[in-house]
């Protein structure tokens with residue numbers, strides 16, 4: 392891996408070295424970063440931390456490729472785009488109810504969003520849906536973002552991913568695919584529907600075989616809660632997947648009609664599951680939402696983050712991303 396494929400993301404007292412083309416992510420304190428820079432400049436220091444950094448550099452830099460990585464602005468870094476609302480499935484818990492076939496971000500609009508995000512200093516685009524692989528121009532969208540050296544991640548149910556698509560995603564050097572798998576066949580299909588388990592499992596297999604990084608979402612409800620821990624280690628053993636995040640169902644969309652998929656606050660507490668987001672646009676945001684990230688919905692409405700999907704700050708067909716960020720900054 393070349394250093395030019397990495398980006399430095401500063402936060403309060405830390406720096407992350409984040410890969411634009413894989414899920415590699417290293418964190419340094421100020422001393423660590425200074426040491427990296429000294430090593431790159433050829434004035435090495437000794438010390439345990441330096442040795443560790445040298446090890447990383449040796450592992451991850453192609454010989455002679457000592458170029459400085461870009462430094463991410465502390466402001467806007469991540470644009471999340473719901474490219475399409477349409478989906479090939481009808482999950483019991485999906486927060487997107489009444490998926491409208493015509494709600495989609497066109498290729499030209501997507502390109503304009505990427506151009507604006509890039510000019511504002513963003514280095515990452517997170518693609519979601521609906522189901523992104525239902526979108527006919529998904530590969531052109533990914534290709535455009537990658538042509539600007541943006542780090543691309545995709546959330547998908549995996550059902551439409553085959554060997555050919557996996558190879559194309561690898562060629563485009565997509566950094567990460569996050570698929571959803573909710574334990575065994577019965578538990579997964581209870582939410583995702585019949586004949587979805589094997590295709591998703593096969594997608595994980597072909598993506599990993601083609602050298603792509605895969606994370607999993609595990610949607611937790613009463614009947615699969617006890618599977619989470621063994622499922623996590625099974626995914627690690629079988630596919631080398633190290634990140635399987637469990638999420639409870641939020642009371643949105645189809646879940647409002649399928650109350651059996653909801654966990655009680657007590658159950659969430661007992662199993663250490665996140666209990667929604669406590670941020671509010673109206674009361675003023677205290678996290679990075681709306682500053683370091685923006686979420687563009689398939690109808691063009693913009694929210695500070697995908698967790699605050701009901702908040703509408705404005706629409707991309709009316710405002711530029713800079714204007715929308717300015718609007719949100721006023722709310723802090």
Ligand SMILES: C[S@@+](CC[C@H](N)C(=O)[O-])C[C@H]1O[C@@H](n2cnc3c(N)ncnc32)[C@H](O)[C@@H]1O
Pocket residue numbers: 478484485486487519520521522523546547548569570571608610638639640641642643644646
């Ligand atoms: C909207 S989907 C889009 C990507 C893709 N279609 C998929 O299912 O993975 C993104 C993630 O949100 C999860 N999700 C959908 N509705 C939810 C809800 N009401 N509560 C919690 N997670 C939900 C999905 O299970 C999936 O892991």
Ligand code: SF4
Pocket residue numbers: 478479480481482485486487520521522548583
């Ligand atoms: S959770 Fe994903 S796969 Fe299921 S209906 Fe919603 S968008 Fe489609």
